[in-house]
Amino acid sequence: MIQAIRSSLEWKLILIIFATIFITVTGVSTFSYIKSSEAINNDVVRFSNQILKQANLNLSRYIRDNEQFFRTISGSREFQDWLKTGSNDQYGLFDSYQKMEKTVITPFTTYHPETLSIKLYNENGNESTYRNEYMWESILAPYYSMKNESWLMSMNLTGKISRHYGMNDQYTDKAGRSKSIPILTYAQKFRFAEQNGYLAIDISLLATQEILNEIQLGEHGLGMIVDQSGTIVSYPDPERINTKLDPGIFTNISSNLAGSYYKAESKQMIVYQTITGTDWKVIVIVPYGDLARSISNIRHLTITLTIAGLLIASILAYITSHSITRRLKQLRRTIKMTKLDQFDVRAQVTGIDEVAELATAYNILLDRIENAIQQLAETRLVQQHAVLSALQSQINSHFLYNALESINSMAHLAEQPDIQQTTIALSDMLRYTSNYQQTTVTVKDEIDHLKNYFFIIRILYGEHISLSFEQDSFVEDAQCLKAIIQPFVENSVKHAYEVTGDHLLIKISTMRWMDRYVQIVIEDNGIGLTDEKLNMMQQALSMGQGEQDYMRFSRIGVLNVHYRLKTFYKEPETGVFVERLLPEGGTRIIIRFPHRS
Numbered sequence: 001m002i003q004a005i006r007s008s009l010e011w012k013l014i015l016i017i018f019a020t021i022f023i024t025v026t027g028v029s030t031f032s033y034i035k036s037s038e039a040i041n042n043d044v045v046r047f048s049n050q051i052l053k054q055a056n057l058n059l060s061r062y063i064r065d066n067e068q069f070f071r072t073i074s075g076s077r078e079f080q081d082w083l084k085t086g087s088n089d090q091y092g093l094f095d096s097y098q099k100m101e102k103t104v105i106t107p108f109t110t111y112h113p114e115t116l117s118i119k120l121y122n123e124n125g126n127e128s129t130y131r132n133e134y135m136w137e138s139i140l141a142p143y144y145s146m147k148n149e150s151w152l153m154s155m156n157l158t159g160k161i162s163r164h165y166g167m168n169d170q171y172t173d174k175a176g177r178s179k180s181i182p183i184l185t186y187a188q189k190f191r192f193a194e195q196n197g198y199l200a201i202d203i204s205l206l207a208t209q210e211i212l213n214e215i216q217l218g219e220h221g222l223g224m225i226v227d228q229s230g231t232i233v234s235y236p237d238p239e240r241i242n243t244k245l246d247p248g249i250f251t252n253i254s255s256n257l258a259g260s261y262y263k264a265e266s267k268q269m270i271v272y273q274t275i276t277g278t279d280w281k282v283i284v285i286v287p288y289g290d291l292a293r294s295i296s297n298i299r300h301l302t303i304t305l306t307i308a309g310l311l312i313a314s315i316l317a318y319i320t321s322h323s324i325t326r327r328l329k330q331l332r333r334t335i336k337m338t339k340l341d342q343f344d345v346r347a348q349v350t351g352i353d354e355v356a357e358l359a360t361a362y363n364i365l366l367d368r369i370e371n372a373i374q375q376l377a378e379t380r381l382v383q384q385h386a387v388l389s390a391l392q393s394q395i396n397s398h399f400l401y402n403a404l405e406s407i408n409s410m411a412h413l414a415e416q417p418d419i420q421q422t423t424i425a426l427s428d429m430l431r432y433t434s435n436y437q438q439t440t441v442t443v444k445d446e447i448d449h450l451k452n453y454f455f456i457i458r459i460l461y462g463e464h465i466s467l468s469f470e471q472d473s474f475v476e477d478a479q480c481l482k483a484i485i486q487p488f489v490e491n492s493v494k495h496a497y498e499v500t501g502d503h504l505l506i507k508i509s510t511m512r513w514m515d516r517y518v519q520i521v522i523e524d525n526g527i528g529l530t531d532e533k534l535n536m537m538q539q540a541l542s543m544g545q546g547e548q549d550y551m552r553f554s555r556i557g558v559l560n561v562h563y564r565l566k567t568f569y570k571e572p573e574t575g576v577f578v579e580r581l582l583p584e585g586g587t588r589i590i591i592r593f594p595h596r597s
Contacts, residue, residue, distance in 0.1 A: 487557035496526025
């Protein structure tokens with residue numbers, strides 16, 4: 001059975017169909033699970049956002065309005081007069097306070113009953129306190145003195161309002177009994193006329209309970225606010241205020257600013273977030289049953305998607321199998337034609353899937369095979385030409401060696417040392433260039449070959465041509481191709497001195513380049529190249545060449561050397577580069593190839 005499936009495309013496609021259906025059903029189930037989870041999370045986020053939006057809007061209003069009110073008082077002329085009042089000037093103290101209360105305090109507290117008290121204190125002993133008459137549920141105790149506040153002595157002249165919040169026991173109820181209520185206090189230290197004073201405003205936070213009562217959290221959901229110690233500040237049931245939160249819940253929320261978790265034992269979702277600017281947290285507790293109502297809708301959607309998915313999967317499986325088998329048959333016919341040596345037949349490419357890519361790749365393979373056959377034929381022609389040239393050179397070299405030996409003997413008998421040395425130099429050059437078994441030499445060998453050539457040039461032209469060397473000992477033992485320097489020196493003699501007759505100076509420099517390359521620079525002070533010829537030469541050097549150009553380049557020294565370097569080395573920086581040395585003349589040739597020992 002397994003062998004039948006492996007050898008049959010039809011069976012493979014059947015398995016693909018079943019796999020597609022299975023994946024579809026699995027995907028729908030996974031999608032249903034994910035959507036269910038997302039529905040629950042979305043409900044949690046929605047309830048949480050309701051709480052946070054209402055609570056933060058309320059607190060933002062408190063902070064914005066009351067801080068503006070604080071700045072209005074602290075920036076008023078009456079407050080400055082109050083601070084500058086001496087300790088014995090009770091009338092001035094009362095007068096400045098009354099003006100402040102009439103013009104600033106009363107208009108604000110009338111519309112902001114959550115402002116419980118406003119307290120002024122001067123280090124010279126003066127103290128004034130405003131108690132909001134509209135807040136009889138909580139009024140600042142008559143024995144209160146601002147100088148007893150724990151935070152007073154730690155305040156500095158920073159120019160910024162500080163906040164102090166928590167449960168405050170300095171307030172009383174209607175009967176004068178002390179009570180602890182959540183208070184947010186704004187305070188700041190000031191200095192006028194060499195007097196240090198303080199301003200503090202107490203704001204009630206009990207109004208947040210009204211916001212919690214207005215939020216819809218399902219049939220059994222509720223919201224609360226707790227402080228950093230786990231004490232309930234606001235709760236739907238007033239009797240729970242100032243009691244401790246369930247330790248199991250507090251342990252889970254105390255270490256993070258915001259988050260959510262599922263309480264398995266009570267089947268409740270707990271969502272919490274810290275109120276901006278405080279250490280208090282808003283907590284929403286929602287029974288899981290209230291959140292799971294949307295799951296029934298997801299179940300209906302799951303059934304619908306499953307049926308539709310199975311139907312669509314079956315149709316797509318049929319269309320896909322037909323498309324694959326039809327194009328594979330076409331590709332198979334093309335391959336059979338290739339086996340009959342018909343390389344000009346190409347596969348038909350339709351679509352953009354893997355089968356289309358396979359047909360495209362096969363067509364590219366056929367194109368490369370044709371190019372490889374053509375290049376192989378050209379390479380064999382070049383090789384044949386090289387072999388014939390080598391055989392021809394060997395015949396010519398054998399004759400020339402004998403002739404040079406005869407000239408050397410005759411010069412020795414005739415006592416002509418110049419002729420003898422010239423003959424030896426020419427013989428060394430001939431042996432150097434005609435040794436076809438040795439492809440590479442060292443840079444030092446190449447320089448020695450150049451010196452033999454220059455010895456002969458000096459015999460011909462005397463002192464009219466000078467040659468100087470700057471050699472880096474690091475590159476002397478580097479391997480390089482033979483006869484890559486001498487052709488350029490020969491060009492300098494031919495196109496400079498032989499044209500103008502002026503003294504010719506040629507400078508040869510060898511050095512390292514980018515640590516990985518050997519660079520040989522050949523400079524002369526000749527007439528240089530015209531712009532047209534320089535551009536033509538640079539363009540020819542920048543173009544890629546193939547084996548078919550070998551015959552043409554074998555007669556052009558610059559391109560011949562460049563082609564040999566490019567053929568032997570594969571590094572991109574290898575080659576010959578031609579530049580104008582100076583605007584008025586001169587030529588610089590740069591030969592570059594990898595450093596190899």
